[in-house]
Amino acid sequence: MPKQRFDTGRHLASRHAVKRALDRHRVVIVDKKFSGGQVTTRVLVDGEYYDVDNRQLDLLEMGRTPEQIFLEPAVKH
Numbered sequence: 001m002p003k004q005r006f007d008t009g010r011h012l013a014s015r016h017a018v019k020r021a022l023d024r025h026r027v028v029i030v031d032k033k034f035s036g037g038q039v040t041t042r043v044l045v046d047g048e049y050y051d052v053d054n055r056q057l058d059l060l061e062m063g064r065t066p067e068q069i070f071l072e073p074a075v076k077h
Contacts, residue, residue: 025045025046025060025063025065026045026046027043027044027045027057027060027061028043028044028045029041029042029043029057030042030043030044030049038053039053039054040052040053041053041054041057042074043057043060045060045065045066046066048066048073049073049074049076050066050071050072050073050074051074052071056069056071
């Protein structure tokens with residue numbers, strides 16, 4: 001049986017893709033509040049809490065950083 005060739009380039013590209021995914025910040029939804037027809041979500045990103053609306057949450061989940069969308073950390077209670 002012939003030995004299969006190992007594609008080093010493909011392997012390295014895969015490893016780089018995994019590293020990029022792990023290096024991206026993680027967005028953890030901590031709490032959701034519903035008031036007056038609005039939804040406010042508290043998220044944890046890179047050790048800081050932020051209160052965001054649905055659009056800001058979408059942007060964070062797409063890979064934007066809080067600084068890129070001008071978020072300020074939430075006041076801790």
